[in-house]
Amino acid sequence: MAGMAKTLVIDPVTRIEGHGKVVIELDDDRNVIDAKLHVVEFRGYEKFIQGHPYWEAPVLMQRICGICFVSHHLGGAKALDDMIGVGPASGTSLTPTAIKMRRLGHYAQMLQSHVTAYFYLVVPEMLFGIDAAPEQRNLIGLIEANPGLIKRVVRLRKWGQEVIAAVFGKRMHGLSAVPGGVNKSLTAADVNRLLRGEDGLSSIDEVIDDAQLGLQMFYDFHDEHRAQVDGFANVSALNMCLVDDDGNVDYYDGRLRVVDEQKKLIREFDYRDYLDHFSEGVEKWTYMKFPFLTDLGRDAGSVRVGPLARLNVTRGLSTPIAAEALEKFHAYTGGRANNMTLHTNWARTIEIIHAAEVVRDLLNDPDLQKDDLVVSPGADAWTGEGVGVVEAPRGSLLHHYRADREGNITFANLIVATTQNNQVLNRTVRSVAEDYLGGQAEITEGMMNAIEVGIRAYDPCLSCATHALGQMPLVVTVVDSQGRVLDERAR
Amino acid sequence: MSARAEPHRVSLGLFDNPTSLIYGIGNAGRQDDGLGWAFIDRIEQIHPRPRARLRRTYQLGLEDADLISRYTRVLFVDATKDPAVESFNLSLPEPRLDFSFTSHAISVPSILATTQQCFDHVPDAYMLAIRGYEWELQQGLTGPAQHNLSHSLEFLSRPR
Numbered sequence: 001m002a003g004m005a006k007t008l009v010i011d012p013v014t015r016i017e018g019h020g021k022v023v024i025e026l027d028d029d030r031n032v033i034d035a036k037l038h039v040v041e042f043r044g045y046e047k048f049i050q051g052h053p054y055w056e057a058p059v060l061m062q063r064i065c066g067i068c069f070v071s072h073h074l075g076g077a078k079a080l081d082d083m084i085g086v087g088p089a090s091g092t093s094l095t096p097t098a099i100k101m102r103r104l105g106h107y108a109q110m111l112q113s114h115v116t117a118y119f120y121l122v123v124p125e126m127l128f129g130i131d132a133a134p135e136q137r138n139l140i141g142l143i144e145a146n147p148g149l150i151k152r153v154v155r156l157r158k159w160g161q162e163v164i165a166a167v168f169g170k171r172m173h174g175l176s177a178v179p180g181g182v183n184k185s186l187t188a189a190d191v192n193r194l195l196r197g198e199d200g201l202s203s204i205d206e207v208i209d210d211a212q213l214g215l216q217m218f219y220d221f222h223d224e225h226r227a228q229v230d231g232f233a234n235v236s237a238l239n240m241c242l243v244d245d246d247g248n249v250d251y252y253d254g255r256l257r258v259v260d261e262q263k264k265l266i267r268e269f270d271y272r273d274y275l276d277h278f279s280e281g282v283e284k285w286t287y288m289k290f291p292f293l294t295d296l297g298r299d300a301g302s303v304r305v306g307p308l309a310r311l312n313v314t315r316g317l318s319t320p321i322a323a324e325a326l327e328k329f330h331a332y333t334g335g336r337a338n339n340m341t342l343h344t345n346w347a348r349t350i351e352i353i354h355a356a357e358v359v360r361d362l363l364n365d366p367d368l369q370k371d372d373l374v375v376s377p378g379a380d381a382w383t384g385e386g387v388g389v390v391e392a393p394r395g396s397l398l399h400h401y402r403a404d405r406e407g408n409i410t411f412a413n414l415i416v417a418t419t420q421n422n423q424v425l426n427r428t429v430r431s432v433a434e435d436y437l438g439g440q441a442e443i444t445e446g447m448m449n450a451i452e453v454g455i456r457a458y459d460p461c462l463s464c465a466t467h468a469l470g471q472m473p474l475v476v477t478v479v480d481s482q483g484r485v486l487d488e489r490a491r
Numbered sequence: 492m493s494a495r496a497e498p499h500r501v502s503l504g505l506f507d508n509p510t511s512l513i514y515g516i517g518n519a520g521r522q523d524d525g526l527g528w529a530f531i532d533r534i535e536q537i538h539p540r541p542r543a544r545l546r547r548t549y550q551l552g553l554e555d556a557d558l559i560s561r562y563t564r565v566l567f568v569d570a571t572k573d574p575a576v577e578s579f580n581l582s583l584p585e586p587r588l589d590f591s592f593t594s595h596a597i598s599v600p601s602i603l604a605t606t607q608q609c610f611d612h613v614p615d616a617y618m619l620a621i622r623g624y625e626w627e628l629q630q631g632l633t634g635p636a637q638h639n640l641s642h643s644l645e646f647l648s649r650p651r
């Protein structure tokens with residue numbers, strides 16, 4: 001076998017949606033010489049939407065996901081606003097009620113999506129450890145170990161879902177945004193119910209309390225496992241998110257800002273001009289592309305998006321409890337960007353709090369109960385092309401459509417957060433592989449799970465398939481450079 | 492859970508009160524996967540003002556543990572691919588934490604166990620599984636599935 005490289009394949013073999021596998025190439029001394037994450041993406045949607053009426057885009061494209069469907073709904077709707085001639089480019093704006101209804105639904109989704117990712121998927125590993133038996137290291141183990149926590153988490157997520165249902169009509173794949181606005185506002189009864197709670201539904205004060213659970217759990221875990229958390233997959237990348245005029249993250253709208261590891265501004269631009277700034281690299285071994293800032297090249301110009309990136313970019317947060325937590329987060333790295341992959345979970349807990357606080361403030365805004373829902377520019381405002389970007393829970397999400405004179409879609413391009421994170425995800429996989437797999441004689445369950453932990457920190461779109469219960473079916477195959485199987489391990 | 496009626500003694504009358512929930516699980520856009528929802532549709536046609544709470548869902552989520560903890564009796568209705576089920580099967584599911592959880596779905600036994608663990612109350616639960624045959628992206632039940640749906644409703648509508 002002398003001189004033959006070996007390849008490990010960690011391949012989730014059962015899928016609900018999305019598909020990813022990890023290939024780790026080792027040399028004869030079992031040093032990691034390469035690591036790749038392979039992902040199947042959503043290109044089918046971009047094709048089959050063509051020929052459909054433009055207004056169907058936010059309706060159909062949200063079906064991509066059962067978790068962040070609101071982001072796809074709103075990303076598509078913003079693109080259609082642009083297409084019909086509403087927005088900064090034309091000098092017209094949505095009504096305050098429409099903007100606030102969209103924001104309300106968006107932040108409610110941020111809350112419930114982050115709660116799912118953090119408590120259902122990450123906390124079991126924090127509580128039981130990466131090396132714990134799969135039978136314990138899962139949500140079921142958490143239910144048995146701490147039913148009181150799960151009860152509060154269930155009610156927190158449920159409250160987020162109820163806000164989503166109030167805005168979109170139902171908990172999943174509902175409708176609110178239409179080109180130029182929204183189709184309904186809230187009633188006083190809706191608002192009172194969500195603020196005051198009712199039997200089986202938390203009040204907003206309980207929600208704000210429960211929203212702080214995750215941050216405290218992270219602090220406790222971090223205190224006990226500082227070296228492990230801080231040393232896990234410390235990988236560099238530029239950081240990107242939407243920002244407002246003050247340079248603070250705005251999850252619904254704004255300009256795209258990119259900062260480097262010193263938080264120095266690298267780029268800020270109107271997202272409608274993304275094609276002027278980004279190129280996409282292609283590899284034979286994955287369907288997922290590698291976006292990067294064209295002038296910097298793929299290695300230096302790849303960006304990280306999502307919770308860690310957003311808190312690296314933003315100077316502050318607009319709500320008090322989250323703002324205080326952000327100060328501590330920023331202080332930890334002394335003003336530099338935070339590259340510690342597992343601190344993504346820290347950032348996620350701060351965003352849970354921020355989302356709950358923003359939703360509270362919006363529910364107290366009387367504009368949500370007004371009837372001025374839609375602006376309808378004249379036919380001469382029609383541009384036939386639109387781009388929309390929102391900060392989805394996983395990061396910046398872009399929808400871009402063109403339509404013909406009859407209003408039928410002729411072109412669609414989506415850049416989802418997982419695609420933006422492709423390069424940094426691969427860097428993370430390689431870093432973990434080097435630390436956990438390199439030089440080892442035996443591939444253990446804990447090592448394999450460490451790879452998953454690194455991927456899971458990004459909560460990527462394949463996560464639905466990769467996080468189940470810590471008992472994800474895996475096949476690890478060792479092959480030589482000729483592709484011959486040298487070893488195989490399954491669980 | 493209190494003593495539940497034996498499956499052969501169960502009728503819809505058992506659920507004709509506001510402390511009961513009839514929960515249709517499935518997806519009407521996937522042919523016979525819509526059996527759970529179609530069951531609810533038929534109940535609404537038969538009883539325009541049902542006293543039981545009727546709900547539909549794509550799949551169970553952990554929040555349903557909270558929901559069902561508020562009822563004394565729950566009838567889950569779902570399609571089944573099991574060839575051992577000739578037309579329909581009514582069973583008494585027991586609380587059991589299994590490995591069914593993903594962020595999208597969780598099994599009936601796991602939901603019952605979560606309710607027991609976290610909410611200190613488990614309703615009397617019944618599971619009606621109706622045999623389906625086709626699961627493609629299409630609306631409408633197949634003929635045999637419609638027959639099974641009618642058969643199950645006929646059985647449950649008989650006075651006991």
